[in-house]
Amino acid sequence: MLKNKLIQLLEKTDLHYSDLQINQLVGYVEMLNKWNKAYNLTSVRDPQQMLIKHIVDSLVVSPYLQKTPNKNNKFIDVGTGPGLPGMPLAIANPDSEFTLLDSLGKRIRFITQVNHEQGIKNVTPMLSRVEDHHGEYSGVLSRAFASISDMVHWSHHLVAKDGRFFALKGQLDQEEIEALPEFVKVEEIIQLTVPELEGERHLVVLSKRND
Template sequence: MEILLKYFADFTPAQLQQFAALQDLYTDWNSKINVISRKDMDGLYEKHVLHSLSIAAFIEFNPGTQVIDIGTGGGFPGIPLAIFFPEVEFLLVDSIGKKLKVVNGIAEAIGLKNVTTQHTRAEDIKTRKFDFAVSRAVAPLKDLWTWSKPLLKKGGQQEMPNGLICLKGGDLTVEIFESDVRPRMVAIQNIFREESFKDKHLLHVSR
């Protein structure tokens, strides 16, 4: 929890309470439904929560913004972002229903009112449009863009154009080449100077 306060200083008491509750909640849920590697549980706040919040350090979502988290798994980056942006609407989707059981349980326990979930694949959503899609190490960039592009509204009213924001690691040269898009790429270690973020990047593809 302390590592969040190293980089963010303006949380409300409600947000502090919600973030503080995540360790025990994920520990409990993870013992029933494995959504986080057990060796990562001790580093939950750095490796999962802070990593997710690199998106919040990159862009300030305006109130009323609609965001879809594609392949949310145990709720990353969606849950930390929903705590950070309480006036932004988040739809967290995953094709594995038991993972969404964890997400729903945690969202309910901490009183998140701006999160809904859907047991589906992103490519099967036909009736909704979003300002941004976010994702964390779910699939190659080419696939993520194919799935998210039809879901995104063009233009936007933010500091950056609507689009896909994804968190990825390693050498992305081939993956970006094969995606046929030109993302803006930011090294996460330039945002949060932690050793664990070496070779991790944030990519933004404009719609």
Template sequence: MTFKDYLVDAAKKYGIILSEKQVIQFDKYFSILLEWNEKINLTAITEPREVAVKHMIDSISCWDDKLFGESIDVIDVGTGAGFPGIPLKIFKPNIKLTLLDSLNKRINFLNSVIDELGLNNTRCIHGRAEDAARSKELRENFDLAVSRAVARLPVLAEYCMPFVKKGGFFAALKGMQYLQEMEEGQKAIIALGGDHPKCVEVVLPDLDDRRAVIYVQKKSNTPKAYPRKAGTPEKKPLI
């Protein structure tokens, strides 16, 4: 089976029907990912079926039509190889997407993906979350902040919540320790202006591992003290 076959099969099992254009874009993304992965370290997962399920469908799993509008502003914090941001953009083309990452090599890769896939209203920003969230252009300017495989929730909340406007959402894609992380992250989330987190379990096609998306709605502005200077959230998490 080809990557396209695995992707279409996994999407159907997950309850998603992808258009022909979307399948072509995902396939091109996969090809570019493998090509660049030979030059810079982007992902340890390269087998077609695993990329289809563990990267592409997993990234889409955080989308919720009941919570998000079709044309919202989204920031992917610590996007790495573009997950979950780029799969979300392919899946929901009307979103306005900002990809934030601290490594310039990955920014170059992401710009190549954006150009080759023809993704409009998509931009990359090179920088650390703690610094970028101090920018007037970015602070509390997004309807949704998403992040995957970046940090544990108390740290991740400090990275992401300052970007979210009041009434917007922070969505964290988490692995098997999601319940423990949600408990650990409660104090940070409340301190940063968030409501109590809600957890939605995710079952990916043909996988036995436990995953979840933790959703937090922003109910008040993040205090000016946050985020703290670069490196501090990781060294001294709000627990």
């Protein structure tokens, strides 16, 4: 049963959620699995693996979102795909606002339906290219971009004063860090632990230079 599996995974972390949140996360996975058969939203086919590779992999970032000094509590997930990491993080942080942005209509339709069926109140689905969207956010999140440089180039205009970029990465390439544009600096690189996930996971926290 998916709910039992998710509870087992979370017990191996420091994360704690209400029964409602657990049910919403499981409901999201069930919908993702159902829609995936028709719309090919993710390459992960097994719902049990979705819990590891999509849900817990996203949730482990949650404790670090307060690392942004800007406290407007608005976050944007750029290139969210079917809502990752934005939807699990929104469920985990109901007092924050999350904009989930993607340029493909089928993904945004899916997220809209998740909001409706799971009763998610703090997610705004946004059909747009990153460069065409405007707003000011405490945190800009992404795990979709091939490189961190691409992420900050495309989304630098979305970071509020004292806001942060949160780049979710697998194995970290030192050359990628060294190739970052001059207008950003690395605040912190955090090694993440995801139960039952093979391979490395990192969170790179960046800020815009104020000079």
